[in-house]
Amino acid sequence: MRPWPLLLVLLVALPLVAGVATLPPHDAPDAPIHTQVGARYLERGVAETGMKNLVTAVLLNYRGFDTFIEVVVIFTALAAVLALPKGSAPVPKGSAPVPKGSAPVPKGSAPVPKGGPQAPEPAAGSAARAARAREEERPEVASDVPVSPVVRFVVRLLAPFIAMFAVAMLFRGHITPGGGFQAAAVFAAVFIALGLALGQARAARLVPVDWRPWLQGVAPLAFALVAWIGWRLTGAFLGYPSDDHTAQEAMGFVLEVAIAVGGGVILARVFLEMET
Amino acid sequence: MTGPWAEALPWVIALPLVGAALTPAVAVRRPRAAGFWAWGVLLVTAVLAAGLVSELLARGPFSYELGGWPAAYGIELRFDHFSAWVLPLALLFVVIVPFSWRYLDHVMPDERRPPFYALLLLNAGGMIGFCVTGDLFNLFVFTEVVSLSSYALVAVGGRGLAAFAALKYLFIGAVSSLLMLFATAQLFVLTGSLNMAEVSLRLAEVGGGTAVMVAFAAYAVSFMVKAAMFPVHVWLPDAHAIAPSPVSAVLSGMVVKVGIVGMLRVYQIYYGAEVLELGAFNLALVWLGAVSIVMGAFFAIFQDDIKLMLAYSTISNIGYIVLGLGLASPYAVIGASVHVFNHALIKATLFLAAGSIIHQTGFRTLSDLRGVARAMPQTSAAMAIGAVSIVGLPPTAGFVCKWYIALGAFEANQAPFGFALVFGALFIFIYYIRMLNAFYFQKPVHAAVAQASETPWSMRGPVVLLASLCLILGVLGGIPLTFVEPAVLDLLPLWGP
Amino acid sequence: MLLFGLDLDYVAVVMLFCVGLYMLVAKSNLLKKLLGLNVMETAVFAFIVTAGMVEGGDPPIMVAGTSAPFASPIPHAMVLTGIVVAVSVTAVALALIVQIHAHFGTIEIDELKELP
Known part of the structure; x- marks a missing residue:
C-alpha cells in the first residue's frame, strides 16, 4: 500500500475537522441557520408563495433561479453524453489492449486532405431519418445474456404501477415530500427497467423520435417561459404574482411537470446512449 | 435608480442557456445549422452584455432581485466592474464560433454538431452567470454548468486519450467543486444566509474563528484548482492540448478565469467583513x-x-x-x-x-x-x-x-x-x-x-x-x-x- | 452529540468525506474512483442537511400533523440541487469511462499507464 494517499487524506481531514469543530451546534434552534433567512420562510412562506411544502416553495419560488440552472446542469449532462464519439467496438476480453502507438491520434490532429471535397451537406430531414433507421436496426435485447421470462413478466406487470407512483409523487408534491425531480427519477427508472427487460427498441418507441429534441429541453424551456410570464405579470424575472394564488399554482404546476418529464427523458436517454 | 438595460441582467444569462436547450430542436433537420444558431444566440447575448456595460458606465454597479424578493431572501444578481468581463467574454465567443464551423469538419460527424454547440452555449451562459451572480450557492451551480460542459468539450474530439484527459479533469474539477460547496455550506451555517453582501455583513458580526478561516481556505484551494495554479495544475495541459482548437481557445482563454473571478468574489466578501x-x-x-x-x-x-x-x-x-x-x-x-x-x-x-x-x-x-x-x-x-x-x-x-x-x-x-x-x-x-x-x-x-x-x-x-x-x-x-x-x-x- | 467539545455528527461527515477522498486517490479502478467521488458528495450533502436540522424538528411542510420547530427548508433545497448536479457529473464520468473501456479495453489506471 502506498502511503501518500493516507497522508493526503490526513492533510485534508485536519483542517476540515478544525473547521466543523468551531461551528455553532447544529441542533440548537437559535443557530443562525434557523434565525436568519430560514425564519422568514417558515413564518411567511405559505402566505407568500401559496405552497404548503416549504422546500418546494424555496425550490420553485424564493430560489427558483437556482432550480432553473439546476435543470440546465442536467441538460448539460445529456448534451455531454450526446456529444461524445460513439460506435467504437469494445475490445474483446482476453485480447491485448490496443497499444497507444496504433491508437487513432486525437481527431484534432488527423491529417486532412487539402482541397479534397468536403463531406456533402446532408439532405434535409436525413438526420431524423437516420435516427429512425438506427432505432429499427437496434436488436431487441442488447445484452448477451437473455433476460429471464420471470424478470420480463414482473417488469411488464409492475411498470404501470411504478409510473403511477411517479405521477402521484408529482401531484402530491405540494403537501408531502416529493415533487418534480423525484418523479423524474422514478419515470426514468421505469423506462430503464423496460429497456432492460424488453429491449431498447421497444422502450425507445415510448418516446416518439420527433418529440425528443423538444422533450429533452422542456425543463429549461418551461423555466424560461414561466420566468418571462412572471416578468410580464410582476416586473421581476421569475416573479410570482403574490396575491393571485391560482396563477402561482399554475406556474408552479407547469414547472413541476416540465421537470418531471424533461428530467425523466434526459435520464433515460443518457442510459440508452451509454448502452449502445 | 436603474436604467432600461438593468432589466436585461437575468436575460443575458438565460438567453444562451435557453438557446442551448433549443439547439437540438432547431438543428434536427440540418445539423450544420446548429453552428449558425449558436452564433446568432451569442451575438444577441453580446449585444445585451454591451447594454449592461453601458448601464454600468452611466450609473455604476447595479443589482437585480430575481423573483422580486429582497436580496437576502431570493437570489440577487449583481453587475459591478468585475462583472463587466461578460462583454469581452461574449465577444470572444462570437469570434471563436465562426472559426469552429469549418474546423469541426475533421473533428466530428455532422450529427454530433447540435450537442457540441449546445455545450458551447451552456459554457458561455454558465460563465456569464458566474460573473454576475451575487449569491454563493448560485455561484456553485453556475460553476457546475461551466465545469460539466468543459469536461465534455475536452472529450468531443477523440476517443481514448481524450476521454482519459477529460476524466482526469473531471475528477480533479469535481473535488474542487465539492470544496467550494463545503465552504459555501460552512458560511451558510455561520451566517444563515447565502447572499454575498449579506454574508459579508453577518461575518463581521460573527467575527473570525477557525471555521471562517477554513471556509476561506477551502474556497482558495477550490479556485486555485479551477485556475490551474502550479501545484494543482496537473489536469490542464492534457485537457487543453487534446481538445479541438476552438474549445482549447475557450478553455484556456476563459474557463480558467472562473477561478480568478471566483477568487475576487471571495475577496470582496472577506475584505468587506474584515475578519481575517x-x-x-x-x-x-x-x-x-x-x-x-x-x-x-x-x-x-x-x-x-x-x-x-x-x-x-x-x-x-x-x-x-x-x-x-x-x-x-x-x-x-x-x-x-x-x-x-x-x-x-x-x-x-x-x-x-x-x-x-x-x-x-x-x-x-x-x-x-x-x-x-x-x-x-x-x-x-x-x-x-x-x-x-x-x-x-x-x-x-x-x-x-x-x-x-x-x-x-x-x-x-x-x-x-x-x-x-x-x-x-x-x-x-x-x-x-x-x-x-x-x-x-x-x-x-x-x-x-x-x-x-x-x-x-x-x-x-x-x-x-x-x-x-x-x-x-x-x-x-x-x-x-x-x-x-x-x-x-x-x-x-x-x-x- | 458532543464529545470533547466536538460535534460528533459533523466529525462523522468529515470522516465520510475522507473515506471518499481515499477511494478517489488510492484506487486504481476508475469506477471505484467514481464511487469515491460519490461518497464525498454524499458527505457534503449530509453536512448540509445535518446543519439544517433542529432538535425534535418536523419536515417544513405546513399541513395538519406537523408543528414547530421545523427543520430549515433551505438546506433541503440546496441538497436537492446538489444531488441533481452530482447525478449529472456521475453520468458524464460514466460516459467517459465507457469510452476509455471501449478504446483501451481496461479501466484500471495501473494497466492504462503500462500501455506503450
Whole structure:
C-alpha cells in the first residue's frame, strides 16, 4: 500500500475537522441557520408563495433561479453524453489492449486532405431519418445474456404501477415530500427497467423520435417561459404574482411537470446512449 | 435608480442557456445549422452584455432581485466592474464560433454538431452567470454548468486519450467543486444566509474563528484548482492540448478565469467583513504565482507539440495574474485584472492560429511544422503577433498588463518579484523564439506542410481579427486599464498590504 | 452529540468525506474512483442537511400533523440541487469511462499507464 494517499487524506481531514469543530451546534434552534433567512420562510412562506411544502416553495419560488440552472446542469449532462464519439467496438476480453502507438491520434490532429471535397451537406430531414433507421436496426435485447421470462413478466406487470407512483409523487408534491425531480427519477427508472427487460427498441418507441429534441429541453424551456410570464405579470424575472394564488399554482404546476418529464427523458436517454 | 438595460441582467444569462436547450430542436433537420444558431444566440447575448456595460458606465454597479424578493431572501444578481468581463467574454465567443464551423469538419460527424454547440452555449451562459451572480450557492451551480460542459468539450474530439484527459479533469474539477460547496455550506451555517453582501455583513458580526478561516481556505484551494495554479495544475495541459482548437481557445482563454473571478468574489466578501488578516495569504499567492510563471515556462520549453506548449503557457500566465492579485498594490491589481481579458484575447489568437495550421497540414509538432510560414503567411503572422504579445513586448496587448504588474511589484516594495517577472518573460521568450524560428527560418520536412494552403475565410477571418486586436489593444491599452481602476480602488482600501 | 467539545455528527461527515477522498486517490479502478467521488458528495450533502436540522424538528411542510420547530427548508433545497448536479457529473464520468473501456479495453489506471 502506498502511503501518500493516507497522508493526503490526513492533510485534508485536519483542517476540515478544525473547521466543523468551531461551528455553532447544529441542533440548537437559535443557530443562525434557523434565525436568519430560514425564519422568514417558515413564518411567511405559505402566505407568500401559496405552497404548503416549504422546500418546494424555496425550490420553485424564493430560489427558483437556482432550480432553473439546476435543470440546465442536467441538460448539460445529456448534451455531454450526446456529444461524445460513439460506435467504437469494445475490445474483446482476453485480447491485448490496443497499444497507444496504433491508437487513432486525437481527431484534432488527423491529417486532412487539402482541397479534397468536403463531406456533402446532408439532405434535409436525413438526420431524423437516420435516427429512425438506427432505432429499427437496434436488436431487441442488447445484452448477451437473455433476460429471464420471470424478470420480463414482473417488469411488464409492475411498470404501470411504478409510473403511477411517479405521477402521484408529482401531484402530491405540494403537501408531502416529493415533487418534480423525484418523479423524474422514478419515470426514468421505469423506462430503464423496460429497456432492460424488453429491449431498447421497444422502450425507445415510448418516446416518439420527433418529440425528443423538444422533450429533452422542456425543463429549461418551461423555466424560461414561466420566468418571462412572471416578468410580464410582476416586473421581476421569475416573479410570482403574490396575491393571485391560482396563477402561482399554475406556474408552479407547469414547472413541476416540465421537470418531471424533461428530467425523466434526459435520464433515460443518457442510459440508452451509454448502452449502445 | 436603474436604467432600461438593468432589466436585461437575468436575460443575458438565460438567453444562451435557453438557446442551448433549443439547439437540438432547431438543428434536427440540418445539423450544420446548429453552428449558425449558436452564433446568432451569442451575438444577441453580446449585444445585451454591451447594454449592461453601458448601464454600468452611466450609473455604476447595479443589482437585480430575481423573483422580486429582497436580496437576502431570493437570489440577487449583481453587475459591478468585475462583472463587466461578460462583454469581452461574449465577444470572444462570437469570434471563436465562426472559426469552429469549418474546423469541426475533421473533428466530428455532422450529427454530433447540435450537442457540441449546445455545450458551447451552456459554457458561455454558465460563465456569464458566474460573473454576475451575487449569491454563493448560485455561484456553485453556475460553476457546475461551466465545469460539466468543459469536461465534455475536452472529450468531443477523440476517443481514448481524450476521454482519459477529460476524466482526469473531471475528477480533479469535481473535488474542487465539492470544496467550494463545503465552504459555501460552512458560511451558510455561520451566517444563515447565502447572499454575498449579506454574508459579508453577518461575518463581521460573527467575527473570525477557525471555521471562517477554513471556509476561506477551502474556497482558495477550490479556485486555485479551477485556475490551474502550479501545484494543482496537473489536469490542464492534457485537457487543453487534446481538445479541438476552438474549445482549447475557450478553455484556456476563459474557463480558467472562473477561478480568478471566483477568487475576487471571495475577496470582496472577506475584505468587506474584515475578519481575517489576509497578508500571509497574499504572500502565499505571490509565491505560488511566481512559481507558476517559472514552472509553466519551464515545462513549455520542452514541448514539441504546439498545443501542449500553449497549454503550459496558460499556467505561466495565470501565474502572472495571481502574482498581481497577491501583490495587492493598485498597479499590480489593475494590471492583473486587465490581463484576465488580454490573456484570453492572446490565447484565443494563438490557439485558433495553431488550430488553423493543424487543420491545414495535419501535423502538430514543431519539428513537423518547420517552414509552415511560407505556405500559410497570414496565419503564421497572426501566430507571431500572438507570441510577441504573450511574451509582453511592446506594442502589443500583453505588454501593458505585465508592465503594470511589474510596476506594482516595485510599488509594493517587492522588487525581487518585479525582476522575477521580467526574467520570467525572457524565459517565455525562449520557447516562442523556438516556435517562430521553426515556422519562419527552417526548411519544410513534409510535403504537406510546404504545399499547405491558407485556411478558408471563415477560419482566417477570426484569426486575423484577433491578431489585429492584440496590436490595437497594445496601442490603446489604457482604455481597459482606466475601466477597471474604480473597481480596484474600491476594493483596495480594505486590501491591506 | 458532543464529545470533547466536538460535534460528533459533523466529525462523522468529515470522516465520510475522507473515506471518499481515499477511494478517489488510492484506487486504481476508475469506477471505484467514481464511487469515491460519490461518497464525498454524499458527505457534503449530509453536512448540509445535518446543519439544517433542529432538535425534535418536523419536515417544513405546513399541513395538519406537523408543528414547530421545523427543520430549515433551505438546506433541503440546496441538497436537492446538489444531488441533481452530482447525478449529472456521475453520468458524464460514466460516459467517459465507457469510452476509455471501449478504446483501451481496461479501466484500471495501473494497466492504462503500462500501455506503450
